[in-house]
Amino acid sequence: xxxxxxxxxxxxxxxxxxxxxxxxxxxxxxxxxxxxxxxxxxxxxxxxxxxxxxxxxxxxxxxxxxxxxxxxxxxxxxxxxxxxxxxxxxxxxxxxxxxxxxxxxxxxxxxxxxxxxxxxxxxxxxxxxxxxxxxxxxxxxxxxxxxxxxxxxxxxxxxxxxxxxxxxxxxxxxxxxxxxxxxxxxxxxxxxxxxxxxxxxxxxxxxxxxxxxxxxxxxxxxxxxxxxxxxxxxxxxxxxxxxxxxxxxxxxxxxxxxxxxxxxxxxxxxxxxxxxxxxxxxxxxxxxxxxxxxxxxxxxxxxxxxxxxxxxxxxxxxxxxxxxxxxxxxxxxxxxxxxxxxxxxxxxxxxxxxxxxxxxxxxxxxxxxxxxxxxxxxxxxxxxxxxxxxxxxxxxxxxxxxxxxxxxxxxxxxxxxxxxxxxxxxxxxxxxx
Numbered sequence: 001x002x003x004x005x006x007x008x009x010x011x012x013x014x015x016x017x018x019x020x021x022x023x024x025x026x027x028x029x030x031x032x033x034x035x036x037x038x039x040x041x042x043x044x045x046x047x048x049x050x051x052x053x054x055x056x057x058x059x060x061x062x063x064x065x066x067x068x069x070x071x072x073x074x075x076x077x078x079x080x081x082x083x084x085x086x087x088x089x090x091x092x093x094x095x096x097x098x099x100x101x102x103x104x105x106x107x108x109x110x111x112x113x114x115x116x117x118x119x120x121x122x123x124x125x126x127x128x129x130x131x132x133x134x135x136x137x138x139x140x141x142x143x144x145x146x147x148x149x150x151x152x153x154x155x156x157x158x159x160x161x162x163x164x165x166x167x168x169x170x171x172x173x174x175x176x177x178x179x180x181x182x183x184x185x186x187x188x189x190x191x192x193x194x195x196x197x198x199x200x201x202x203x204x205x206x207x208x209x210x211x212x213x214x215x216x217x218x219x220x221x222x223x224x225x226x227x228x229x230x231x232x233x234x235x236x237x238x239x240x241x242x243x244x245x246x247x248x249x250x251x252x253x254x255x256x257x258x259x260x261x262x263x264x265x266x267x268x269x270x271x272x273x274x275x276x277x278x279x280x281x282x283x284x285x286x287x288x289x290x291x292x293x294x295x296x297x298x299x300x301x302x303x304x305x306x307x308x309x310x311x312x313x314x315x316x317x318x319x320x321x322x323x324x325x326x327x328x329x330x331x332x333x334x335x336x337x338x339x340x341x342x343x344x345x346x347x348x349x350x351x352x353x354x355x356x357x358x359x360x361x362x363x364x365x366x367x368x369x370x371x372x373x374x375x376x377x378x379x380x381x382x383x384x385x386x387x388x389x390x391x392x393x394x395x396x397x398x399x400x401x402x403x404x405x406x407x408x409x410x411x412x413x414x415x416x417x418x419x420x421x422x423x424x425x426x427x428x429x430x431x432x433x
Contacts, residue, residue: 006142006154011068018064025057048188055181058132062177066135066170068155076174083182083205090201115288116197119295120206121187123357126299127180127209130306131173131216138169139220139310140327144318157316157327158220165219172216179209210354213306217350221309221343223328230344234351238384242355245380287378291360294381298356301388305350305395313342313399335402342399349391356381356388 007015032050059080063073140158143151151160158166183205187193196202214235218228314331317324324333331339359381397410 006144007065010152010154014064014068018061021057021060021064023057025054025061028054028057051188052185055185058128059178059181062132062135062174066138066174072170076178079175079178080182083179084185087182087186087196087201087205090204091195091199113194113197115291117187117193119291119360120183120197120202122295122299123206123209124180124183124187126303126357127176127213128184130303131177131180131213133307134216134220134310135170135173135177137311138166140316141318157318158223161325161327162223165223169216169220172212172219176209176212176216179205179212183209207358210358213302214351214354217306217309217347221312221347223325227343231347231351234347235355238348238351238355241387242359242380242384245383290378294356294378294385295360297385298353298360298388301349301385301392302353302357305346305353305392308395308399309343309346309350312339314339331399338398338402342395345391345395345398349388349395352384352388352391356384 005015007018028050032047032054035047035050059077063076066076067073138156138158140156140161143153143155143157143160145153156166158169183202186196186202193202214231218231221231222228312329312331314329314334317326317328317330317333319326329339331342359377393410393414397407400410401407
């Protein structure tokens with residue numbers, strides 16, 4: 001009957017496995033949200049056990065619903081085990097060195113670990129959310145009925161038209177999903193995430209997850225090899241832009257210091273000591289707050305851009321009639337300039353957000369130079385977020401409608417909002433005076 005899931009007819013066992021695993025994960029997550037309000041349960045491991053059950057249910061649902069054969073489901077579930085095994089081996093190899101260094105750990109180091117843990121959790125939540133949805137609804141959609149070539153209803157269209165591209169998308173997306181789930185499992189337990197973060201095992205997993213996310217986007221958002229290469233070129237261009245902005249800020253800082261260097265030489269050391277004692281905690285709190293909201297903005301834009309790139313506006317062709325290939329975007333054939341404007345703006349937005357997340361996650365420089373690096377890198381990331389959001393606006397204007405007049409209305413709305421803020425700012429200053 002119309003409205004029934006196709007998978008329940010073609011493979012009822014797989015559908016039941018997906019349905020019950022997904023339901024267990026959903027119910028367990030709701031119970032965790034309710035039970036976390038009770039302080040007594042927070043002190044025990046009841047919520048941790050429920051969360052782990054939740055994540056394993058999510059793994060089972062993904063393995064059952066993202067593919068149609070048993071071997072692929074086994075491979076997907078093995079990815080999560082491989083990620084956990086790698087982290088354990090990495091920790092074991094660095095245990096002796098860490099134990100020797102960690103005996104002198106103080107409260108500041110514990111606070112730093114907690115902040116890095118929160119940033120890693122934000123990334124894993126992003127990756128798990130978007131890759132789970134993308135794995136269950138791959139780009140190009142599904143066949144709605146059996147055809148004469150032996151393809152079955154419910155199979156991904158991209159699998160039959162571009163099998164190499166589909167497998168590249170599927171495994172990149174699956175690796176990113178399983179890595180994020182494995183990271184969440186590790187980050188729940190303090191006894192596991194502390195040595196894992198100190199040994200950079202989680203940083204390695206995070207980097208692999210981000211690169212797999214970009215690989216899945218490059219493979220699933222387009223059907224042409226040349227366009228996929230352009231996406232990786234965009235990554236290099238955005239990194240060069242970020243490096244150029246950082247260089248400009250550093251040159252400006254050197255010039256400003258050279259102008260006022262002489263009067264500051266006498267009491268420079270004393271002033272530095274006093275400033276560090278008074279403002280160290282405040283500056284650290286401000287940096288953490290800026291990193292947090294930049295991470296949230298990067299996660300927001302990356303999630304919407306990833307989904308929009310894999311499911312472009314206008315949908316995809318469902319068959320090969322009239323010279324169209326099933327799985328290709330409809331807008332690409334009907335309104336090619338508009339589709340290209342949407343695609344490249346959306347890709348720039350996605351790549352810029354991933355670059356911001358990459359810059360926010362690790363600790364690259366030693367503590368002596370870390371303060372200056374954070375100060376100037378945060379300024380660079382502010383500009384990257386602005387580029388990110390501007391590209392998202394262009395993608396929305398190009399993809400949300402089909403007429404030039406409506407796109408101009410969207411642009412006019414942007415200027416109207418900016419004008420309102422400018423007028424409001426001027427009036428507030430005049431009133432204060």
